Amino acid sequence: MRYFQLSFSPRSPRLVGCSGSTSPQRSGTPERGMLSFRLHPQNETMVETLRLSFNADESFPTMLLSENVFCDESSSMQLPVEDISQVDNAPTEAEVTSSVGQLCGMLEKLQIASDGVSVTESGKPEERTPIKKETDTTIELFYYPAGKPVSSEENNEALRKAGEIFERNGNKVTFEQMADVCHALSIPVYSKRPIFNNCVCNPHDESLTFDDLEIFWKRMTAVAHDEAARFVFSLTNGSRSYAEFADFAPLVMDIVETHPSLDFLKADPRFHKAYVETVTCRIFWAVNCSWSGRITAAELRRSNFLEELRKLETADDVNDELDYFSYEHFYVVYCKFQELSSGRDCLTSDDLAQYSDRALPDLVVSRIFTEAVARGPHNEESVTKRAIITYVDFVYFLLAEVDKSHPSSMKYWFRVMDLDEDGCLSLHEMKQFFDAIVEKMTAASIDAMCFNDVICLLFDAIRPRSSTFITLSDIKRSQMSTYFFNNFINWLRYFLQETSEGNERVGSKSELSDWNLFCEREHQFLTAENSDDDDDFDENYNDNTHDVAFECARFLTDDEDPSPE
Known part of the structure; x- marks a missing residue:
């Protein structure tokens, strides 16, 4: 059995030439025959393969059609006829040419359908299922920056439920009734202050009408479709696609004024600003991973902030929420700031250098007083040294220093150490910071490892992709991250890390984060320190801790102590 292969177009093919020949016998090789088929199709977009087979003693070939193949142009193929000389009664060259001529005549007479049909051994067309062309389909959208659109029926139903509240109250609701309106609209209750402010025409209005709410609701739902996008819209009144630091003040102040566990704080307005700033700092610390100083709806979706904000609606105590709103955490931060500032509303580099018994090297303190760690865009000119840092800057510093395993802490300290701001910590940069650590340890008469040994340990722990940065x-x-940054930021933490028994891995996982453990320990210490009896102090922080904060509060007062007249 010998096989020939021929390429042709299924659309009215026209065979324009073919020939057959035998090559001269070479030494040690059998004589081979060669057939050349040339086909000129009218449609050159698709070519099928026709496999022909015949026995040596047959004068006419039997046709078989193989699987479809595709090409861009007509084919000219030369196919060997193996071992012609070795077959009994093998056809001569003239006979092969004659057979090819019969084949050509047969192909010219063969009417092949435009979609191509297979031919069986008997020469009859084989039934084939036509290939259906795929219809054009529209790909469903999967990216919704403002949330997946909500049906107008759903939005109208929410507005109708809110309208029932207005009907029961003479078409007007006061701010105290806005919680019910928020429930009807399925938005967080503590969004009520920003929404109320956006709906009223006059900032001094004490109530709003249903028409005011309807205008705001339709304006918001036209462009914001999910909870995150609507939250940003509520804070900004639709003026921006992101929320800035100051936008959170009305929301956090509403928590101070209306949450039952903060009644004691509500009574003392001098601490309102500090609490609002502390909570807002923690929101940006956890949510604003881009370090842009602008919280977008996308960042809110990736965070747990809206979930924790809703939990406040049913929480009896803000201290049960550890991520953002805890008063105990605010109290610890505020007292730490007062220890360094001596009652002022800012810190100098000398003040910050006193932190943790002067554990920070001067190089670290100097870098904190630049714009390197400031959120938002900055240029080369903005990294010049500042004379002071604010309470907000200190909150960010303390969050970073206490818990170096937090993603924002990693970025904070990386920016501090990245002196040339090229996105890499070179060996030269790391050596500068480690030399500052060694200088501190030498002053305390403590021996330190050499830099080369430290770098070997760090590269083994970090396993960076590069061997030089x-x-x-x-x-x-x-x-x-905690192990890494302790080597360069705080010499006391580095010393304790290197001398801990069992070489305990720093940053091991526990139920509470390093920050929560720090605040819990510091709060207990501060409360006991200011109690009349350390062994039997009042556990009710609402009295004792606030008294301590009241004593050390200075920078929130509008006026300093009045001078004697």
Whole structure:
């Protein structure tokens, strides 16, 4: 059995030439025959393969059609006829040419359908299922920056439920009734202050009408479709696609004024600003991963902030919420600031250098007083040293210093150490910071490891992709950020880390984060320290801790102590 292969177009093919020949016999090789088929199709977009087979003693071939193949142009193929000389009664060259001529005549007479049909051994067309062309389909949208659109029926139903509240109250509701309106609209209750402010025409109005709410609701639902997008719209009144630091003040103040566990704080307005700033700092610390100083709806969706905000609606105590609103955490931060500021509303570099018994090297303190760690865009000119840092700057510093395993802490300290701001910590940069640590340890008469040994240990722990520098992604991937930054930021933490028994891995996982453990320990210490009896102090922080904060509060007062007349 010998096989020939012929390419042709299924659309009215026209065979324009063919020939057959035998090659001269070479030494040690059998004589081979060669057939050349040339086909000129009218449609050159698709070519099928026709396999022909015949026995040596047959004068006419039997046709078989194989699987479809595709090409862009007509084919000219030369196919060998193996071992013609070895077959009994093998056809001569003239006979082969004659057979090819018969084949050509047969192909010219063969009417092949335009979609191509297979031919069986008997020469009859084989039934084939036509290939259906795929119809054009529209790909469903999957990216919704403002949330997946909500049906107008759903939005109208929410507005109708809110309208029933207005009907029961003479078409007007006061701010105290806005919680019910928020429930009807299925939005967080503590969004009520920003929404109320956006609906009223006059900032001094004490009530709003249903028409006011309807205008705002339709304006918001036209462009914001999910909870995150609507939250940003509520804070900004639709003026921006992101929320800035100051936009959160009305919301947090509403928590101070209306949450039952903060009645004691509501009575003392001098602490309102500090609490609002502390909570807002913690929101940006956890949510604003881009470090832009602008919280977008996308960042809110990736965070747990809206979930925790809703939990406040049923929480009896804000201290049960550890991520953002805890008063105990605010109290610890505020007292730490007062210890350094001596009652002022800012810190100098000398003030910050006193932190943790002067554990921070001067190089670290100097870098904190630049714009390197400031959120938002900055240029080369903005990294010049500042004379002071504010309470907000200190909150960010303390969050970063206490818990170096937090993603924002990693970025904070990486920015501090990245002196040339090229996104990499070079060996030269790391050596500068480690030399500052060694200087502190030498002053305390403590021996330190040499830099080369420290770098070998760090590269083994971090396993960076480069052998000459370390990137932020390397540190995050290693899950050894606390261990890494302690070598360069705080000499006391570095010393304790290197001398801990059992070489305990720093940053091991526990139920509470390093920040929560720190605040819990510091709050207990501060409360006991200011109690009349350390062994039997009042556990009710609402009295004792606030008294302590009241005593050390200075910078929130509008006026200093009045001078004697």
